[in-house]
Every structure is written in C-alpha cells, then in structure tokens.
Amino acid sequence: MTFKISNEKIQQDCELLEKFVKADNEILLYFYENYLPMVSRYICKNGGSEEDARDVFQEALMALYKQVKSGNFRLSASLKTYIFSICRYQWLKSFRKNERYESLPEDHTLIDLDSDAIKMLEKAEKFVLLQFHLSKLNSTGQLIMELYFKKYSTAKIAETLGLSKAYVKKRKYECKKELIKSIQNDLRFDELK
Numbered sequence: 001m002t003f004k005i006s007n008e009k010i011q012q013d014c015e016l017l018e019k020f021v022k023a024d025n026e027i028l029l030y031f032y033e034n035y036l037p038m039v040s041r042y043i044c045k046n047g048g049s050e051e052d053a054r055d056v057f058q059e060a061l062m063a064l065y066k067q068v069k070s071g072n073f074r075l076s077a078s079l080k081t082y083i084f085s086i087c088r089y090q091w092l093k094s095f096r097k098n099e100r101y102e103s104l105p106e107d108h109t110l111i112d113l114d115s116d117a118i119k120m121l122e123k124a125e126k127f128v129l130l131q132f133h134l135s136k137l138n139s140t141g142q143l144i145m146e147l148y149f150k151k152y153s154t155a156k157i158a159e160t161l162g163l164s165k166a167y168v169k170k171r172k173y174e175c176k177k178e179l180i181k182s183i184q185n186d187l188r189f190d191e192l193k
Helices: 007-021 025-034 036-045 050-069 079-096 116-134 139-149 154-161 165-184 187-192
Strands: none
Touching: 007 025, 007 050, 007 079, 025 036, 025 050, 036 050, 036 079, 050 079, 050 187, 079 116, 116 139, 116 165, 116 187, 139 154, 139 165, 154 165
C-alpha cells in the first residue's frame, strides 16, 4: 500500500522544505497561516488551548527542521499531513505523560487512552513511519516487502515476481534487517515506544 500523491504536490512540498531549511520567514508565515489552524482545531477539540496548539506546532516544526536538515528525510505523504501527524502525536504523548490533565475543566470528559480511536491513531503513526522507511528500499525490495506484509509465502512472492525462491528469501531477510535498522534510527521511533 502506498500513498497516492501527485508528483507536482510532492515537488511543491519539497520546494517549501528547501526554503524552510534556509530559514525563509515567508515559509514560516505560510506554515503558520495554512497549517496551524487545523492543528489548533484538533487540540482545542481535545482538551487543549490555542497556546497549547502553538507550543505543539512549534515543537513539530523544530522536529521537522532537524529531520530535513539531517539529509535523511524523504517526504512520503503531503507536508500538511506530515506536520499534522507530528502535532497530533505530540499532543497525545503529552496526555500520556499527564502534563495536560490539570488544565482541563472539571466538566470535560477526558479521552479514553485505551479507546479504539487512540489505538487506531497510534497504529496510523506506526504505519506512516513504516511507509516512509519502506520507500527508501529499492523497487524490488519494496515489492517483496509489500507482498510479505500481505502474508504471501516466500514461494508465492517468488512466483509472483518471477524470481528464485532463494533470492526472495535472502532479499526479504536483508530488507527486514535494513528496515529495522532504519526505523530504530528514526527520531519518531523513540516517540512511538
């Protein structure tokens, strides 16, 4: 399963990121005008304030800056979706650490952190992380892993791709090893533990 994003949209987002890393004030203003409102709505609906939203948004931009500056960043979703995902995760993480409970009004119903919705969000965050690192594999590796995740047997993968069973077995092992290392080195991995 891969994201369906137009090349034009990816190119536009990459250009925004290039300007962002160069500390272009216009891009920062663009991010605040176009991305902060959706983050603010989400956080305000989930027990936070406008100030909380600005804090979370600023943390997300700092994390994004570090990732892009590292040179290992590859955009696998729209930039808007990526920034929102970071913000949403940061907000949920702050709840887990009980940092926000005191500021909630007494009549506010807290989000049940064991609910299916929260589990689904965490699963989505892990999926985005996996998709990002899968996209770094070469095309054959991506195909092998995609079929592997669909529960295809090694023999069925080999048959489907027209490769030898031995090659598929070896390449699957190498890809899994590469994925694990790549994901464990990603800053987002520590946040998802």
